[in-house]
Amino acid sequence: xxxxxxxxxxxxxxxxxxxxxxxxxxxxxxxxxxxxxxxxxxxxxxxxxxxxxxxxxxxxxxxxxxxxxxxxxxxxxxxxxxxxxxxxxxxxxxxxxxxxxxxxxxxxxxxxxxxxxxxxxxxxxxxxxxxxxxxxxxxxxxxxxxxxxxxxxxxxxxxxxxxxxxxxxxxxxxxxxxxxxxxxxxxxxxxxxxxxxxxxxxxxxxxxxxxxxxxxxxxxxxxxxxxxxxxxxxxxxxxxxxxxxxxxxxxxxxxxxxxxxxxxxxxxxxxxxxxxxxxxxxxxxxxxxxxxxxxxxxxxxxxxxxxxxxxxxxxxxxxxxxxxxxxxxxxxxxxxxx
Amino acid sequence: xxxxxxxxxxxxxxxxxxxxxxxxxxxxxxxxxxxxxxxxxxxxxxxxxxxxxxxxxxxxxxxxxxxxxxxxxxxxxxxxxxxxxxxxxxxxxxxxxxxxxxxxxxxxxxxxxxxxxxxxxxxxxxxxxxxxxxxxxxxxxxxxxxxxxxxxxxxxxxxxxxxxxxxxxxxxxxxxxxxxxxxxxxxxxxxxxxxxxxxxxxxxxxxxxxxxxxxxxxxxxxxxxxxxxxxxxxxxxxxxxxxxxxxxxxxxxxxxxxxxxxxxxxxxxxxxxxxxxxxxxxxxxxxxxxxxxxxxxxxxxxxxxxxxxxxxxxxxxxxxxxxxxxxx
Numbered sequence: 001x002x003x004x005x006x007x008x009x010x011x012x013x014x015x016x017x018x019x020x021x022x023x024x025x026x027x028x029x030x031x032x033x034x035x036x037x038x039x040x041x042x043x044x045x046x047x048x049x050x051x052x053x054x055x056x057x058x059x060x061x062x063x064x065x066x067x068x069x070x071x072x073x074x075x076x077x078x079x080x081x082x083x084x085x086x087x088x089x090x091x092x093x094x095x096x097x098x099x100x101x102x103x104x105x106x107x108x109x110x111x112x113x114x115x116x117x118x119x120x121x122x123x124x125x126x127x128x129x130x131x132x133x134x135x136x137x138x139x140x141x142x143x144x145x146x147x148x149x150x151x152x153x154x155x156x157x158x159x160x161x162x163x164x165x166x167x168x169x170x171x172x173x174x175x176x177x178x179x180x181x182x183x184x185x186x187x188x189x190x191x192x193x194x195x196x197x198x199x200x201x202x203x204x205x206x207x208x209x210x211x212x213x214x215x216x217x218x219x220x221x222x223x224x225x226x227x228x229x230x231x232x233x234x235x236x237x238x239x240x241x242x243x244x245x246x247x248x249x250x251x252x253x254x255x256x257x258x259x260x261x262x263x264x265x266x267x268x269x270x271x272x273x274x275x276x277x278x279x280x281x282x283x284x285x286x287x288x289x290x291x292x293x294x295x296x297x298x299x300x301x302x303x304x305x306x307x308x309x310x311x312x313x314x315x316x317x318x319x320x321x322x323x324x325x326x327x328x329x330x331x332x333x334x335x336x337x338x
Numbered sequence: 339x340x341x342x343x344x345x346x347x348x349x350x351x352x353x354x355x356x357x358x359x360x361x362x363x364x365x366x367x368x369x370x371x372x373x374x375x376x377x378x379x380x381x382x383x384x385x386x387x388x389x390x391x392x393x394x395x396x397x398x399x400x401x402x403x404x405x406x407x408x409x410x411x412x413x414x415x416x417x418x419x420x421x422x423x424x425x426x427x428x429x430x431x432x433x434x435x436x437x438x439x440x441x442x443x444x445x446x447x448x449x450x451x452x453x454x455x456x457x458x459x460x461x462x463x464x465x466x467x468x469x470x471x472x473x474x475x476x477x478x479x480x481x482x483x484x485x486x487x488x489x490x491x492x493x494x495x496x497x498x499x500x501x502x503x504x505x506x507x508x509x510x511x512x513x514x515x516x517x518x519x520x521x522x523x524x525x526x527x528x529x530x531x532x533x534x535x536x537x538x539x540x541x542x543x544x545x546x547x548x549x550x551x552x553x554x555x556x557x558x559x560x561x562x563x564x565x566x567x568x569x570x571x572x573x574x575x576x577x578x579x580x581x582x583x584x585x586x587x588x589x590x591x592x593x594x595x596x597x598x599x600x601x602x603x604x605x606x607x608x609x610x611x612x613x614x615x616x617x618x619x620x621x622x623x624x625x626x627x628x629x630x631x632x633x634x635x636x637x638x639x640x641x642x643x644x645x646x647x648x649x650x651x652x653x654x655x656x657x658x659x660x661x662x663x664x665x666x
Binding site: 070101102103104105106107111113114115116120121123124125128129130131132133134135136137138139140142143161162165166168169172325326327328329330331333334335336337 | 396481
């Protein structure tokens with residue numbers, strides 16, 4: 001847990017790296033705030049599952065990765081994909097169903113992917129990417145590269161069979177895969193501690209003989225440190241790691257969920273430990289930013305996001321008939337060779 | 339031409355593709371030696387290519403099918419061995435929601451070049467968890483291609499193509515075909531998807547059959563020929579893509595259609611085919627279109643009940659006779 005005014009600057013992260021993390025976290029929060037606004041104005045369709053509150057998990061983890069490393073994400077995936085490198089403007093365009101969106105309007109909020117930078121995609125099925133992820137690790141091992149993969153999921157996924165099969169296979173195959181569980185305490189409306197009799201997640205990793213850590217998911221530096229350790233081990237052939245990051249989902253399961261099952265006192269406590277406030281304050285304590293620089297970064301992020309919205313809204317809508325493409329690589333939907 | 343078994347033909351396809359492309363690997367339960375797979379198709383391949391490329395897995399279909407998808411998405415070309423098609427339920431989310439949809443959901447960024455080799459069918463008293471014909475599952479999910487070879491020649495040529503295609507392929511074999519022998523050339527060949535094979539020419543009636551049922555249809559053709567009834571047996575070989583052109587051409591010639599398969603009638607491949615012929619070649623059909631499929635039950639255990647359900651040559655011949663005599 002972060003302690004006020006007591007930490008010293010982390011020695012193994014540069015000022016630039018830390019500011020970049022701060023900026024990414026702002027980008028995610030600002031992205032989601034705008035997505036919510038346009039969703040509520042009915043300019044964005046579908047579902048919107050927001051990760052506001054969890055930015056430190058996405059950014060801490062992805063800041064430990066290279067561009068050619070892989071991630072898989074979840075239905076609550078905006079933060080993860082932006083942290084790995086998705087540009088907000090193309091992500092906004094996807095939410096608006098435009099041709100310039102990452103998935104040309106075929107994926108939407110729950111399926112943003114950018115294979116050019118290892119973003120294998122978010123998935124609308126809770127635990128859906130868990131069984132897929134060991135295959136990415138296996139592929140890395142077979143291709144003999146030093147890439148790694150991070151599989152993001154939430155506490156809800158840990159009750160699925162796919163979680164256990166993935167953990168077992170990753171451990172059995174000793175592959176470069178890092179499981180990052182953003183434990184935000186709720187699976188839709190159900191409090192996490194009411195869904196399992198064993199709630200110490202690292203103990204589950206222990207049953208698979210897998211290295212594990214439990215970190216403060218509101219502290220981007222702590223998350224980054226844990227994932228960097230895991231990445232270093234994985235790149236050297238040291239196998240998989242399980243990391244639980246304890247965090248909080250500020251805005252309910254989806255936009256429209258009043259979140260009345262989340263006690264007010266609990267919400268206050270978590271918001272008081274807000275990850276962005278915390279890194280902003282510490283950057284200034286460490287002498288890395290001035291209040292003016294802090295404001296400048298925030299204004300810069302807002303400008304990028306506003307321009308991103310503009311870009312999305314100006315982009316052409318995907319043609320209705322484009323629904324018929326991209327089902328197969330080699331055939332059209334009628335089965336004619338392409 | 340030399341004759342080899344369906345099983346040997348499949349093994350040759352796997353061996354040739356493993357040699358040709360180092361991205362190809364096999365994965366499945368008990369596929370390595372000395373067991374070599376439940377039907378021995380992969381016997382001998384693990385000593386030849388190593389257990390890094392012939393990967394024997396725990397009994398973990400969800401995880402291992404998922405792993406094939408993950409590997410396929412990142413540059414490999416896995417061939418998964420699903421011991422029985424009845425086990426697909428264990429891996430259904432990965433089959434239905436991941437393999438079939440990642441390419442589409444990502445706007446065409448991704449490819450999933452994987453083959454899911456499996457087998458189905460009755461005839462060994464395997465009962466309801468080891469004898470289903472579930473091709474319609476795959477057929478109903480946009481994103482999957484579906485191949486069902488009936489001969490050693492088709493098995494080898496189609497499997498080689500399946501491995502080279504960049505889309506997920508459900509490659510469905512039949513447990514009673516593995517020891518069937520047939521001509522297979524020594525030299526390399528492939529068979530394109532979406533090209534039906536007219537396995538017997540005739541003018542009295544078109545019989546579209548798939549997998550093991552093709553064998554029964556050909557046997558029925560022999561019987562009927564002695565009675566002067568010459569049926570045309572069309573094997574689509576791949577259910578999607580489906581070669582409607584060849585089927586419709588045949589129907590135009592014969593004016594009659596019988597679709598025969600081992601899967602249950604309701605919602606089966608036959609239903610799809612009949613609907614398409616009815617809408618695309620209605621004017622050419624001069625008798626009620628027929629389906630001959632298993633009744634809508636799970637596969638029974640006892641041999642006599644299983645025999646009662648299986649669409650065989652006697653049933654096909656009987657239905658064709660009634661059809662050509664105008665009794666239906």
